Amino acid sequence: MLILHGDIRSGNCLKVKWMLDLLGREYRWVEVDILAGDSRTSTFLSLNPAGQVPTLVLEDGRALAQSNAILVHLAESSRWIPTDAWERAKMFEWLFWEQYSHEPYVAVARFQRAYLGWSPDRIESRLMERGHAALARMEAALAGDTWLAGGTGPTLADLALVAYTRVAHEGGFDLAAYPGVRDWIARTEAAFRIR
């Protein structure tokens, strides 16, 4: 059986869990409490030397890391990866952008406020500015398209980006300023059966 090592509060881990649930795959969830240091034990590091969750262990014991790489692997040949070459390229553009220009700000600010309990004034202003820039970019993209990759249905890009966008308020980002993003969150949650 597949084993998913993850922290249940992490959007990166939840997006993989949602995909496994959606595909009806059998798997076992192993909770890795990042704050308690569970991802830094020698046992965990032997599984994933990068010390990052999620880490998916396949039936034969091989381990795969990086949430978006795991999504791509699990969703191969599914309708969540466009068959059109251009839409697929745009999907990948958003997947890489998510990890480079969204997660390091929106998710990190949320982690510091909601988990570490930091007060708003302790959060670096750079994090908030770049997080808002990421949300503004999504708002602009969604003004013209229903789904991020631009096609007629949702893709992994929507799944990957909804994970931290839907909880952005926990990081101090008021989504009232991004009505298009809010509508898209509801659409995406419905499409991927996220509760």
Next chain:
Amino acid sequence: MLILHGDIRSGNCLKVKWMLDLLGREYRWVEVDILAGDSRTSTFLSLNPAGQVPTLVLEDGRALAQSNAILVHLAESSRWIPTDAWERAKMFEWLFWEQYSHEPYVAVARFQRAYLGWSPDRIESRLMERGHAALARMEAALAGDTWLAGGTGPTLADLALVAYTRVAHEGGFDLAAYPGVRDWIARTEAAFRIR
């Protein structure tokens, strides 16, 4: 003809250029001087709202961003993307890891030292520590495998990671401590005809 907008000093841009050269694709290079603010003009932002290079403009005018997404698009059906599902998944793992755990440290330290002219003591110690952690992880991976994705030939993972690793010394990272990485750089440069 394809048009590649890029800063010639950027590893993210060079990796796309190397792939275009390798594939023998005709393209025009448009220099975007990041330090001079070229990626923040309204003309450039209308092309790529994220204001990032490289940006590849296709024959029909559509623009694609994110270096690793561009590589995946250009290299489709080539031998640089493994046909084996596991090796392909590992390739993607490294591509996402590169942008999340390597580039933000190794490339940023290099940018600050080599381009902004900062002295070594001005570079955040966190950047150097995480950059060294990334190099150590590569050294460990390459102790067991010739190529990062684990197969018998080089993949996009090697191309993406060599871009900033081969110039890591410009960021103050002494590669003498990583002999496996140094050998791999030479192999990878030869495989992708990087001069």
